[in-house]
Amino acid sequence: MLDFVGGLAKRLFGSSNDRYVRSLQPVVDKINGLEPTISAMSDDELRAQTDKFRGLLAGGKSLDDILPEAFATVREAAKRTLGQRHYDVQLIGGIVLHRGEIAEMRTGEGKTLVSTLAAYLNAIEGKGVHVVTVNDYLARRDSGWMGMVHNFLGLSVGVVVPNIADEERRAAYQADITYATNNELGFDYLRDNMKYSRDAMVQRPFNFAVVDEVDSILVDEARTPLIISGPTDDKSALYTSVDAVVKQLVADDYEIDEKQKSIILTESGTEKVERMLEAAGLLEGANLYDFENTQVVHHVNQSMRANLIFRRDTDYIVRDGKVIIIDEFTGRMMDGRRWSDGLHQAVEAKEGQPIQPENQTLASITFQNYFRMYPKLGGMTGTAATEAAEFFDIYKLNTVEIPTNLPVQRKDSEDEFYKNAADKFAAIVKSIREAKEKGQPVLVGTVSIEKSEMLSEYLTKEGVEHSVLNARFHEKEAHIVAQAGRIGGVTIATNMAGRGTDIQLGGNIEFRVEDELSDLEAGAEKDAAVARIREEVMAERAKVREAGGLFVLATERHESRRIDNQLRGRSGRQGDPGLSRFYLSLDDDLLRIFGQQNMLHRLMNSGLEEGEAIVHPWISKAIETAQKKVEARNYDVRKQLLQYDDVMNDQRKVVYEQRQDVMDSEAVGDVVVDMRHDTINDLVATHCPQGAYPEQWNVEALRADLAAKLALDMPVEEWAKAEGIDQEIVLERILAAADALMAEKAAGIDPATWVQIEKNFLLQAIDHHWKEHLATLDALRAVIHLRAYAQKTPINEYKSEAFALFERMLGMIREDVTRMLAHAQFQFSPPPPEFGDTNPGGFITTHIDPLTGENEAAPEVEYMHLSPEQFDRAQAAAAALGAGFDAADPSTWSSFVTRNQPCPCGSGEKFKHCHGAIVT
Known part of the structure; x- marks a missing residue:
């Protein structure tokens, strides 16, 4: 009612x-x-x-x-x-x-x-x-x-x-x-x-x-x-070895969930993989799922996805030695994009292409x-x-x-349903031939490159002239689309979403002029040619309208009703006549994975002859139900992605605001001082707890930490033995000594340069720990769903853990800035001429010429790209300067530079790949 x-x-x-x-x-x-x-x-x-x-x-x-x-x-x-x-x-x-x-x-x-x-x-x-x-x-x-x-x-x-x-x-x-x-x-x-x-x-x-x-x-x-990523260590040999193992698996060794695009090993498959990995020297111990084999398990899983789920010419194509992702919605090549977590490398190993280094996330954000x-x-x-x-x-x-300017004249026919793909393609070719013979242009929509090329082969075999529009022909897609409305034209398109070019009946005048008259100079001759093309298009448009307008023929339903509607919408623009029809079969991925199989099979077996089509409201309802299932699942995926990214987004805003505050500030000395004092407070509170007697203090650990983090050699053992000493006195003495050390260090450097040094150290520490924090959050997110087995809500657990990790990150930033500034040794001298703009070591001195003073830009600190660990190694090399290290003689460098350290020549390569390469 x-x-x-x-x-x-x-x-x-x-x-x-x-x-x-x-x-x-x-x-x-x-x-x-x-x-x-x-x-x-x-x-x-x-x-x-x-x-x-x-x-x-x-x-x-x-x-x-x-x-x-x-x-x-x-x-x-x-x-x-x-x-x-x-x-x-x-x-x-x-x-x-x-x-x-x-x-x-x-x-x-x-x-x-x-x-x-x-x-x-x-x-x-x-x-x-x-x-x-x-x-x-x-x-x-x-x-x-x-x-x-x-x-x-x-x-x-x-x-x-x-x-x-x-x-x-x-x-x-x-x-x-x-x-x-x-x-x-x-x-x-x-x-x-x-x-x-x-x-x-x-x-x-x-x-x-x-x-x-x-x-x-x-x-x-x-x-x-x-995601913006940076390369990590080369693991190409591991990817290749694991790929060889996975290629030996058979169907009984694994179970595939096509809905989730996931795959797991069966019990027998696990035993088989363990034996092969052990033979390849990749397994530590006898059990694949031991903790020390975590990385190998990850690579096996990604290799199985690459080999058994991801399909060439559907999910990706191979061109010029590169694996290029195909956008599942638009059918376009996404050149430059790479799958994360080693999946792209696994696909490269599968296809025998050069394996690019795996990347680590440096920054990321969702479109939401x-x-x-x-x-x-x-x-x-x-x-x-x-x-x-x-x-x-x-x-x-x-x-x-928004209502249309003119009423829609397009006729949307009922779907035609066939027993199998062969019957369906035969009917499609027949319909295309009939439309072409009467001059009606046909736009054929497919859901993958594979299907478009399969149909193209059918049409070529039948002698039907046509154009193919998919990711392989991205450069000329607009010109192909623009002329898809010409008399008898047949255009096969992999997903029409976002093409951005109108299909005009009779052809597009502007594109024809561009294609046919690009060599003509402006003038009377070109004007006459443009007029001729305009007349031809208008005459052709009238004939196409008489033939019924553009016929949109879809070879199957897409996962989303919206994409189907986009394809339909290509026909019947601005009051033009048109026709749309979908051709389906039981072999279609949507119905095979999500469809109501029992009902569909009963309909198919109800006396249907080979090659005969069926049209039934039950089928349309089943298809719509299947599409709604996929849409709901995809919405859940996006919603879950957003829920987790919202946690990171709050932290991202804080980090980015802090970075901008640092860049905008005239000086960050107060921030650096606060960080130093907080670090000292934490050290004293840890080793000299409030209320504890001096004899209970961990003076050895305190002295070691003061030397490591503040470059201070303090007689804390003597303090602990003195009368009247307490935690507050120790704290005051350390604060005073640390402040004096930094004041002395800053006094020898131009104030503007010192401000820039502090800024760069601060930004470097923020960037390094934010990068590490992102990697930690990625790892946390990958396993947090297991908390559900303990009757806990994964997203709530993720929020709690992420907050704790963020607090820890802030503490590590404070500590690293304090430590690096305390230990840094600054040497301002012109670089050796042999190395151009680089300096000995390439990471501890700036390249400011104190004699000129003409550079208005802030001084660029060469070591700002180093991690705290690399900085520590740099300090060890710097300490050896003047004791055998000769910047002009690479043969002296190996005593002071580790093999994995950046080469002092400034090439950006590791020392072992540059001047430290072993010659055989």
């Missing part, structure tokens, strides 16, 4: 979304009412609107107050620069973006143009606007294309893509509007917080971001964090926590409704469905 009443109310009054959209109509009417006035302005008058708006904001007006006139100004600028006028529904989309909400707009409704409205309005304040895209091509394209509108109105536009210098990045971020990929934004944030001076940072404070393909970025990509730092965030996509609850739960973003 309630459902009936609710349905009746919805028909009478519209849904809440409909009512919200209608509430924006008065604003749209106001914008339209300004159009005659704005259109009458000259170019200079239109450009002057920006300064006028800035004046209004300075006078106390809000962005909402100037919105109607600002949107009308952008609409007119787009007409004059792009020849495009914003539709009313696009104005509604712009309002939604400005309000910090998600605008769901169908494919072909002009989302890219919509972004100019909110971007311009929010950029007027001068605080910066980020327009986020899913790939470099779109960032470059949109910054140049939509940038014409912003430049016309006097705003600066920048673009951030990979492999550009920091100077270019900084300039791009200083622009009024910055186009960038989500990855570059996140990595720049992490890189900025690894810099050693504020001037070296490229980003400025966050203000407002418009995220294109918001579902792809904030949902799909949010399953994995951004990155984008939640923006005070205001808006997004747009063609498909967001199925994840609306997640957008609100995680990001507090409402999703608003």
Whole structure:
């Protein structure tokens, strides 16, 4: 009864979304009412609107107050620069973006143009606007294309893509509007917080971001964090040896869980692996799961995943000696990304490719926590409704469905279901041939490169001409997509999410001009050729419309309904006719793993002939149920990732704020003094407990710690024997001696240089221990789920343990800064000419020439990249200076430099791989 009443109310009054959209109509009417006035302005008058708006904001007006006139100004600028006028529904989309909400707009409704409205309005304040895209091509394209509108109105536009210098990045971020990929934004944030001076940072404070393909970025990509890593020791021999062992396993040796992408050894498999590892000399003891074999077990597990779960041409491809990850949602190559925890190395060993060193995490962040730092965030996509609850739960973003400019004419056919993949592919080829014969273009959607190439082979065998669009042809994907609507065209695409290019019936005029007339100079000849192409496209468009428009044919259902809707949405843009149909079989991964097998098999065996299709509502319901299961599981994965990252995020904020405070401070002497005093307090409290008698003090340990951590040789044994001594007196004496030592050390160095030395030591210690802390948290997270067996909640246990580890990290930072400054010996002298800009040892002296004083930049301390352990070794080498160490004679170095220490020549290689290499 309630459902009936609710349905009746919805028909009478519209849904809440409909009512919200209608509430924006008065604003749209106001914008339209300004159009005659704005259109009458000259170019200079239109450009002057920006300064006028800035004046209004300075006078106390809000962005909402100037919105109607600002949107009308952008609409007119787009007409004059792009020849495009914003539709009313696009104005509604712009309002939604400005309000910090998600605008769901169908494919072909002009989302890219919509972004100019909110971007311009929010950029007027001068605080910066980020327009986020899913790939470099779109960032470059949109910054140049939509940038014409912003430049016309006097705003600066920048673009951030990979492999550009920091100077270019900084300039791009200083622009009024910055186009960038989500990855570059996140990595720049992490890189900025690894810099050693504020001037070296490229980003400025966050203000407002418009995220294109918001579902792809904030949902799909949010399953994995951004990580900046550094290489560790070479273990290629271990990966290769373990790979050889795993390749000998048979099906009875392991159990695979395809849902979780995990694999475990059976009892017999464990015994078999133990024997093979023992024969290979990789096993310590007889038991694989002994503590000392933890690392080997980890590598075996990763090698099994690489060999038995991860598939070539589906999860990755091999190109030019490299294993390149394939994005599971977009089908794109993710060149430069690597799987963590040794998985990428295991895949390289599997494929016989050069094994790159395993990496250690230096900094990481999830997209959820990155984008939640923006005070205001808006997004747009063609498909967001199925994840609306997640957008609100995680990001507090409402999703608003924007009506289409023209009614949708596309026909969505019922799914066709076949017994097996062979029958399905035969039916697909038949449908493609029929459509091609009548001139109807076909866009075929597949879920993997493997499936797209399999279908391509079918079509080639049948003599059907076609184009293939997948990660192997990333460079020309936009041009292939743009012409997918031509007469009789057949395009096979691996997942159409985020392609960013419209499929226009009859072809895309701009792309044809670019492809066919790029060699022609501007002039009458080129104008005539452009006119000819335009006429051809219009004539072809009419024929394609008569043939039924674009036929979207999907070879199977994706795990997410949203991705299916994205593929469907490629057809029927701007009122065009179209058709969509999905072809399914029992062999499809989605139904095989998640489907209701008993029901499906009963349907398949109910007298269905070979090659015959079945259409049944039960099947559609089963498929939808399977998709909901996967969506729920993926949401749980993302939610759990966020829960754990939230713990790290609180700590990350503290660390990054501390780093920035250090960089911004004119001096950090007070901080260093506090750290030294805290360290001394801890030492005295540990070895001379409050209330204990002097004879109960651990004076030997106290003296050893004072020498090791403070470079002090104090007569604590004599103090303990003196009358009237207590803990407070000991503390005062040590504090005074430590302060005197550091004052003496600082007195011999230029004050500005000393400040920079303290800053660099402090930043170095923070970075080193934060890196180690991240590694510890990763290891903790990998095992914390076992606490559930003790009836404890893993996330609560993780929070508690992480807090304790963070407290310990802060203590270690204090101690290391104190110890390194106390032991450091500073020698300011010109470097030997043989070594250019390096110094003897390369880690204990600066390269400041005290005679010039012309360098306005802060002095760069050469040892700032060393860990505390490396610093200790450096001190040992430094102590030997003048006693046989000759910086100009490498043959003298081996007495003072360990084989794993950085070579004194400054090459960055270990000594054993450089001047200390053994020649045979």
